[in-house]
Amino acid sequence: MGNKQTTFTDEQLEAFQDCTFFTRKEILRLHGRYRELAPHLVPLDYTNNPDIRVPLTLITSMPELKENPFRDRIVETFSEDGQGNLSFNDFVDMFSALCETSPRELKTIYAFKIYDFNRDNFICKVDLEKMLNKLTKGELTPEEVTLVCDKAVEEADLDGDSKLSFADFENMVSKAPDFLSSGST
């Protein structure tokens, strides 16, 4: 940022660059965005790694996530406490995973976590139904929802336990022509 006060030490920036797909400038911009969310909470000076978390409601109000039907799940997935409160580390992590340059495999992993609503490490029919209702804003009839969920499980489930494990999910997604979930900073 253009401020005279330093936000990060060089070392921190280097470390962030090593750990994410961002350049120095982007990390600073991310910090700016993060600070915008809660200016009274987040200090400008991050050199001593303050332990600050921004609540879910603020994060989801970002324009990148505002319209996303899975915004709550995304934030929850990336928050360390599972409640959707993001520290700056989590915040950077989230955008790094969602950015264009991150590899497909990483995205697949996180996507699986996001779609796993009840966090049992399987995408079961309950998850699918929730997902479908979010995707269509509940405009499908319950029968249709059940049909679609059944069909989806039938297609992707390889081991016949009528829920999707990560292997199933990965197998399915790796064949999808346009699985790109990118986010902008």
Add this chain to the structure above:
Amino acid sequence: MPPRRKNNAAVKVEDVGFEVDAIDSGSEDEARKRSKNRRAKPQRRAKQVSDDEEDEEDEDEAPRKRGRKKKAKPRDSDEDDEDEDKRSVKRKASKASRRRAAKDESDDESEEDREKRKRGGEATSKKGKEEQNKEKKGNGKRKEGKDKDGEKDKKKKNGRMNSSSSSSSESEEESLSEGEMAALKEEVEEKKKLIATLRNKPWRMKRRLVLLKEAQEFVEKFEGALGKGKGRKLYAYKVMMAKKLIKFKRDFENFKTACIPWERKIKDVESHFGSSVASYFIFLRWMYGLNLVLFGFMFGLVVLPEILMGLPYGSIPRKTVPREEQPTAMDYSVLFDFGGFCKYSFLFYGFYNNERTMGVLQFRLPLSYLLVGVGIFGYSLMVVIRTMARNANEGGDGAEEGDFTFSWKMFTSWDYLIGNPETADNKFASITTSFKESIVDEQENQKDENIHLRRFLRVLANVMILCCLGGSGYLIYFVVKRSQEFAEMKTENLSWLEKNEVEFVMSLLGLVCPPLFETIAELEDYHPRIALKWQLGRIFALFLGNLYTFLFALFDEVNAKLEREKSIKNDTEWLLNQYYSNYSSHFNTTDVPPPNADPADVVRGPCWETGVGIEFVKLIVSDMQVTYLTILIGDFLRAVIVRFLNYCWCWDLEAGFPSYGEFDISGNVLGLVFNQGMIWMGAFYAPGLVGLNVLRLLTSMYYQCWAVMSCNVPHERVFKASRSNNFYMGLLLLVLFLSLLPVVYTIMTLPPSFDCGPFSGQEKMYDVVMETIEQDLPAFIGNIFTYATNPGLIMPAVLLMLLALYYLNALSKGYQQANIDLKKKMQMARDEEKNRRNNKDSTNQVMKDLEDLLPNKSLMPPPTEDEPPPPGNVVVEKGSKSPKTKPGAAGKGVNLQKDVSLAAPNPRGPVTRAPGPRGGPHGNARGPQPGPGRGRGRGGPR
């Protein structure tokens, strides 16, 4: 959680390997020996480590110790600690000689242990992992050794291990400091690799940061320790340079991303309109980059040399406006048609001089002109194909369509780039519709009531569109013919419309036909995606037809001009001869000065190249005008009217009839592609065209960005740009090829004008190349060239190429087949895995026995612990092996890293279970997982 899977996979592989071994030998005895062997090996290894450390200590004891005590290097101390742990145990068992030292060290290390325990879980788990890795390595070594040695050797080795492991390892100690060095080096390499790939791991940022720090410190510490004496200095220097290089690379990377223009603008558009619209702008940006390079070639190698080193304006006829045109040469209307001064400027072919070399640099302009003209095609071809190949590599491995209709719709339909409520609403709606569509498809797959009517309508539509295409082609031909007639007439009698008829008609056709096609396509009632493809194909055909008609008409014109030129050439030669004979007879001298005429008065030919160049430039300019005007009127004016007239109108304009415009992706992309095609074709005849195009793309970027953001609404059916980028590229490639044809044809067959352009005086344009070869290059190259162009050589070459093509084709088919087979095999392996997991208790009796034989089975935690811990706890890392565990006793195998998941973040350790026991009822062991993490071969972070 995925890392766990991966690790499981690694375990599986090992297990399988082991299983096979066990079956081979078949005896429990063997298995037991092996397990002992396994136990012994890491110890030996550890011993080596410690030994080496002692060596180092001998060298410089003080710094070492300091280093060890330093708490700031946790990683390293862990390492030592653990090694020493093992070693001290070993020592006790073997009662070796250096007991005192060991005690010293164990004191040391117990102190450290305490400190480390304070540091908590992070380090603990890390340690566990390290050990596991070591374990793995040990295994690997063991296996290798076994493979190499015969059965006998193995037995001997085992025996040795059993009886006097201590002595054998003692003996190895002396010789192995080098090997140790290698191991350390390997470790450092691994750490480096970890640093490089850290960003690809699905771990929490906090953990990544900690790991990064540790790895960096480790590398820093041990990199210096490697190498001795002089070598050390060199090594340190190397390391420093490597660091500098990395830093430089990173800076360069930062710089590069900073150089990519319009990133935020495009992101903005993307979030408002979805990725499909953004893909157009990305394509536009890509095109801009390509044209910048072409511009660089053209201006750097052709235009600038001629301007700087060539003769100035007015010095020779080709650089001078003829006398009869001079009064109007600066008129705006003339300049606007690229006549007058424009025609005789560096923008066009005719301006360039045919001097073989010029200036102090002896710059060969004609050669450079030809090479740049051809090189532009070569470069474009290369870039387009490379981009296409890169795009093709991305994305899925092209699964069978229809296998995953619903799942794909579910998991991949949302466009994560959408940040605008309106777009999001549209997206929701379109997803719902698509779901409904596929539900309906699913329910009634073969319900097509009035198939005859539909077929009839489709045929009708196609006939109509063909009529349109034919009509437009004829119209253009007619207009171009007429324009030639007009060109014969005096320019004063012609109206503006008559002069610009060709461009006008072409632009009009491009404007009217696409909507017409769209209307006709309504008849066909295709699925929208198929309809879009048809639409694109038809517009493409229209543009192509128009372009080629235009070209053919142009060729007619060129031929006419060539005829005229021939007579003019004869006339001038005759005049010249007459002048010479008159002069020599008059003054009775043979040394005749050239005719002393003003360059503006010299009789000159029509210079067909410049004519063609002007046609292209005019076409581009009028195309640009039409595009911009369309945006201004069709989008902006419409938006203004709809917005402000809505207050006083009888129906809702915004929701009702005119509404706001949508961004027409297909039309815009095709427009861009064809524009580029014309640039490629015209660049040879009008070097300035490339510069013009760069300007055009630049303005159009800003203009269209503004227009789309201010006066367009998102598409009703927001569809994703799924690999359509390659579709654009394919179109571009086709157009590139089609525009290559006429240019190469003219270069190879038509004679250049005799009095203008860089090739004047040559029979054919490519003669400059021959001339250069003959005159400027050594004779033998010329010889080689003559041989090379000999038909006797070319025919075999062509044949050879055909053969190579055939061979490669066959090869690729073979690979395809292999691919399919592999896929099948993978599927089978998965099924087998499934089966095995489902009834693992009953099947593998051997493995069960093996498992029973494992010492201290009780130490292995029950499998339920392998389930993910409840979400919410932040850093729960239980290396199942506490630092206190006596490693010697339990067989180092039973190292179970806790489960890894994102919800309950423990995504670190490679779970490398004991190599021996398989079938530990882990419900989640899957088939091999390709992934960002480590496979078995890569070895995790240690």
